[in-house]
Amino acid sequence: MREASGGVPEGGVVTELEPRSFLRGLFEQAVRAADPLFAVPPFLPEPPKGRTVVVGLGKAAAVMAQAVERHWPGPLEGVVVTRDGHEAPTERIEVLSASHPVPDERSEAGAKRLLAAVEGLGPDDLVLCLVSGGGSALCALPAPGLTLADKIAVNRALLHSGASIDEMNCVRKHLSGFKGGRLAKAAAPARVVALLISDVPGDDPAVIASGPTVPDPTSFAGALALVRRYRLDLPDAVRRHLEAGAEETPKPGDPIFQRVENRLIAAPQRSLEQAASFARSQGIRPLLLGDALEGESREVGRVMAGIARSVRRHGEPCPAPCVLLSGGETTVTVRGQGRGGRNVEFLLGLAVALGGERDVWAIAGDTDGIDGAEEVAGAIVTPDTLARARAAGLDAHRMLDENDAHRFFVALGDQVVTGPTLTNVNDVRAILVL
Structure with a gap:
């Protein structure tokens, strides 16, 4: 104080x-x-030798993309996913919409589009990732063996549980094919620069939109402990997935993060x-x-x-x-x-x-x-x-x-x-x- x-x-x-x-x-x-129109420009990196691909997710993603287009000196392409009603006009970056706070089919399709946009890039390419609050619901790609209906059921249970945002994200990351550093993994070996607008206590990049470009220190065991603490009523497939713990999120120290930089551009x-x-x-x-x-x-x-x-x-x-x-x-x-x-x-x-x-x-x-x-x-x-x-x-x-x-x-x-x-x-x- x-x-x-x-x-x-x-x-x-x-x-x-x-x-x-x-x-x-x-x-x-x-x-x-x-306001992203003022917050984004000072944090933009230098253009790369190769391609510049913009991907983004969150309530501010469209305006962040608009700011990038206004100030980027070279060619660029990309796609972002934002909440219904949060769209902004862009020329080179496609803007998709999805549901929030409960994801819908567009959330799953949007996550797939973002992953596809960064696949096959090389070390001379740059991925400019625009991340803001709300991204967890707006890019909701179920892990293998789960459905979007499973994720929606979990999301509703979390929203009514009293769990904190970082606790919610721990569970979400371990049900996802996108969150918890998985976007950065898909983009390797390209350079990744993420511009982050924080909506979380402490401004932890791993928590903002469930950290798609950040190593994940949480675990399947931690997610299961939260499920038990809040007595969440989960679909059977979700419970089996958490108990199996088959594919952990990328952790701190993983080589895929050597060319990843996360820049906080606006915060509470x-x-x-x-x-x-x-x-x-x-x-x-x-x-x-x-x-x-x-x-x-x-x-x-x-x-x-x-x-x-x-x-x-x-x-x-x-x-x-x-x-x-x-x-x-x-x-x-x-x-x-x-x-x-x-x-x-x-x-x-x-x-x-x-x-x-x-x-x-x-x-x-x-x-x-x-x-x-x-x-x-x-x-x-x-x-x-x-x-x-x-x-x-x-x-x-x-x-x-x-x-x-x-x-x-x-x-x-x-x-x-x-x-x-x-x-x-x-x-x-x-x-x-x-």
Whole structure:
């Protein structure tokens, strides 16, 4: 936990602050810091002697491809797979679409296309791999002996299990013919440069989109342990495949990675720092609580409510006016029948824990513009959220128990709708204490 450097500007504009506008502006600045059109060009490698083949996967893949085309000095070709609604116009790189968060037949076809694009290359060729969050579902090639239906069943079970993103990816890698370094293996002996936009706590390249160009330190045994821990109900073929452990993923030290370079070009911390800069420009002191906060969404909300109360009552860990900034990816263990996502569940948990605390406002949203399966980025909490909910006949506690936070904030008109942002550096949460 640290105060963002730079202090608060002399003669800030706190008295003129409109909290909703401030929070929306802060969120927009955080998203803008991860815009591929600005993030990609500084990290492009030198053109090779041979061919340049672009492959990509993830929610930002199409805009990353667009940025490559605008700035690449020589010939290139390739194909990328992105989420429905995240397409961008390109001329030389083909853009395919697939389903997210649950893969479909196009996800399997897209993974096959990417593997085919890198086959048969030589040491003078370059594979430019564009990787961003969501790639695990968008390129879902079942391992031999498994079907896409098997992978979809596992994916659904994982999404409802409460497992963290790195735990989910451990299981996914060991059911895949694409993830966990297998794309890099298919591209050898060509040089591979992967440009990564991180959406995971800690920015581990092995976890971003399940690490298609990164050696995999996890194992079949680890995947089986997670299956048992979360009591996942798996198809028989999947369980047999994990127990057999016939073909491990490429591991650290494998020679195929000697000509592979993974470059992180955008990450949650950079977006939080941009949000902090915006806050200072408005006369609000930012306090960064970390870019990798994990845990049950509602429980993280409860903890953040306690910190906000401490600010108001004791001026600790920083005096008001201030904004508490955090990132990362919380989880939701689904127990009810409602509609929601991790950001709106965090916010409803926060609102319930605050109990109408004066002068505390908050925003939380996914930087890709989609909170879970809902077409909203997140929502805003105000000091009168619970009062307005009661007036509208909404029971905040019951709706939290039912995982029904999406409907709660829609009913209040407090959802944050951005549309697809065409990037993804995980969630941004900001709690404003005045």
